[in-house]
Amino acid sequence: MNKYTKGLMVLNKRRQVLKWVAGGSAIALTPQMMHFARAADDFLKGPPVKDIPAKQIGPHVWLVYSPDGFPTPENQGMMANITFVVSSKGVILLDTGASVQIGEMAIRMIKRVTNKPVIAIFNSHYHGDHFLGNQAFVEAYGKDVPIYAHPYSIAQIKGIEGNAWRNLMERWTNQATAGTKVIAPTHSANHGNVFHYGDVRIKVHHHGVAHTPGDISMQVIEDKMTYVGDIAMGNRIANIDDGSYVGTFKTYKNLQSSEGDQIWIPGHGEPSKQLLKEYGEFLAGIYETCVKAVKDGQDLSVAKSLVLKDPRVSKRAKTMQGFDNNIGKYTSLAYLEAEKEVF
Structure with a gap:
C-alpha cells in the first residue's frame, strides 16, 4: 500500500471525524485559535513549481x-x-x-x-x-x-x-x-x-x-x-x-x-481518440470478471486472481502507474458493486 492509497484511507476516516465534529460532539476552536491557524497558513508557502510549457x-x-x-x-x-x-x-x-x-x-x-x-x-x-x-x-x-x-x-x-x-x-x-x-x-x-x-x-x-x-x-x-x-x-x-x-x-x-x-x-x-475504448476495456476486465465470479459463487480472493489473469488487465500491469498498489482495492470495489448488481 503506497502513500497515496493510505492517504485516501485517511481521508475517509477524516470525513467521519469531521462529520462528528460538525454534529457538535467536539470542542470548537476559539476565534483566537482560528485566527492563528489562518495566519500560519498565510505565512507558510511552498516553493514555486518548475515550468512545464503548454x-x-x-x-x-x-x-x-x-x-x-x-x-x-x-x-x-x-x-x-x-x-x-x-x-x-x-x-x-x-x-x-x-x-x-x-x-x-x-x-x-x-x-x-x-x-x-x-x-x-x-x-x-x-x-x-x-x-x-x-x-x-x-x-x-x-x-x-x-x-x-x-x-x-x-x-x-x-x-x-x-x-x-x-x-x-x-x-x-x-x-x-x-x-x-x-x-x-x-x-x-x-x-x-x-x-x-x-x-x-x-x-x-x-x-x-x-x-x-x-x-x-x-x-x-x-x-x-x-x-x-x-x-x-x-x-x-x-x-x-x-x-x-x-x-x-x-x-x-x-x-x-x-x-x-x-x-x-x-x-x-x-x-x-481511443481513450474511452481502451480504458473502458481495462475497467471491463476488472468488473466483468468480478460479475462472473459472483455469479459462479466464487469468493473475492478467487475473483482477484482471475482479474489478474484477464488479458484486458494483465497487459497493462507492467506499465500502468499505480497498478500494483491499487489493483487489489479496486477489484474489491468491483466485486462489491457486482454483488449489488447481480443480487
Missing part, C-alpha cells in the same frame, strides 16, 4: 501535461493535466491543478501563449488535484472570475472535502503545496449547458455517477475535443472509491453516442 493540441486547446500520476515531494503535487482554451473572448481553464503553486505555474505558461485574461474556470470534480489551483487564478484575475462545477462537487468542496484534500496534498508532497487555500466553485454547471465565448462554445456533460457522483466533462465543440477529467485515464489506475464501474460504462456510452468522434482529454495521461 503544447497546442487543437485549434483553441492547449495542454500543460503532467507525466506523473501520483503526488510526491519531488513533483510537488504536479500530477494532473491542466487544459486551457483560448477563445476570442479570453482563456477558459479546464481544471487548475493541485496547489496555488501549480496554478501560478499554469498562469505563467498561459501568458507565453496569449495575453488574453482568464475569464472562466471549470472544475471537473471535487478531488483536490483538480481544483486546489483555483486560488492562483482568483488572485491573478479577480474574485469575479466564475468557477463552474457540478452542484454535487460544489457542495463537497465547500464541505469537508475541500480542506481534507488540501491537507492530504501537503502531506503527500512534504508541505510543498503549503499556502494553498480552498477556493470553491461559484457557479453550477449542469448537463447540457452550453457556454459561449466568442468563437468557442463549451458544452457540459454529466451522466450520473462515474469517477465520482459529480463529474462533468467539457466539450470544446468547435475543436471536436472533450476534456473528461478522471472518468478515463491514459496510463494510471483510477481512484473509484467514490464512483461506479457501471456508471462509468454508462457515461462512456452516452458520451460516444451523443458526440461521436472526439479527441478525449484525460485528467491524467495523453489525449486520444
